[in-house]
Amino acid sequence: MGQRRRLKLDEIDRKILQILQEDGRITNAQLSKDIGxxxxxxxxxxKKLEQAGIIQSYHAVVDKEKVGLGVMTFVQVSLISHKKSVIEKFVDKINKIDNIVECYYMTGAADFLLKIVAEDIASYQKLMLEQxxxxxxxxxxxxMVVLSVFKQKRALPIPDDVIEE
Structure with missing residues (x-):
């Protein structure tokens, strides 16, 4: 296995990442002013940050409620087995369900944590029962049905030390 190269981020790189996480539509002219x-x-x-894979994509953040997705839940899932084939089949099936917007493979009491959005409780119940x-x-x-969201930070804190490339 080859050795990973490391890309050292300086203060300007970290500032670029902070600004772009908050506003991915900022112009290069404005970004250059903001970082000096x-x-x-x-x-x-x-471009260097994009090529290194540190910046993976740019996208719009959509307000769930304004597009009719008023219910958000987290579902802990335990599988029948930890065999690779069982995990792969499960992941393949949940990837086909659009309302499952995030999936995490976990340690602890459950194997997976799913984040699911739905229009309302009735549509959530239908999704759970039928799919x-x-x-x-x-x-x-x-x-676990989410009642309120008190913090939802999309920008990651960028550490001062080295990040792997």
């Missing part, structure tokens, strides 16, 4: 560099080296640094509970690889599920 001219536009050409600013663009070069952004999720029909997945044969699931042994046990526990749902």
């Amino acid at each position: 560099l001219s536009p050409a080296p600013t663009l070069e640094r952004v 999720v509970s029909e997945i044969e690889e699931i042994e046990h599920m526990q749902s």
Whole structure:
């Protein structure tokens, strides 16, 4: 196995990442003003961060409620087995369900944590009964309905030290 190269981020790189996480639509001209560099080296640094895979994508953040998705839940899932084939079948099936917007493989009491959005409780119940509970690889599920969101930070804190490339 090859040795991983490391990309050292300086204060300007970290500031670029902070600004772009808050506003991915900022112009290069404005970004360059905000970080104190001219536009050409600013663009070069952004391209370097993209090529290194540190910046993976740019996307719009959609307000769930304004598009009719008023219910958000987290579902802890325990599988019938920890065999690779069982995990792969489960992941393949949940990837086909659009309302499951996030899936995490976990340690602890459950194997997976799913984040699910739905229009309302009735549509959530229908989704669970007709799709999720029909997945044969699931042994046990526990749902937690989100009542309120008090913090939802999308920007990651960028550490001062080295990040792997």
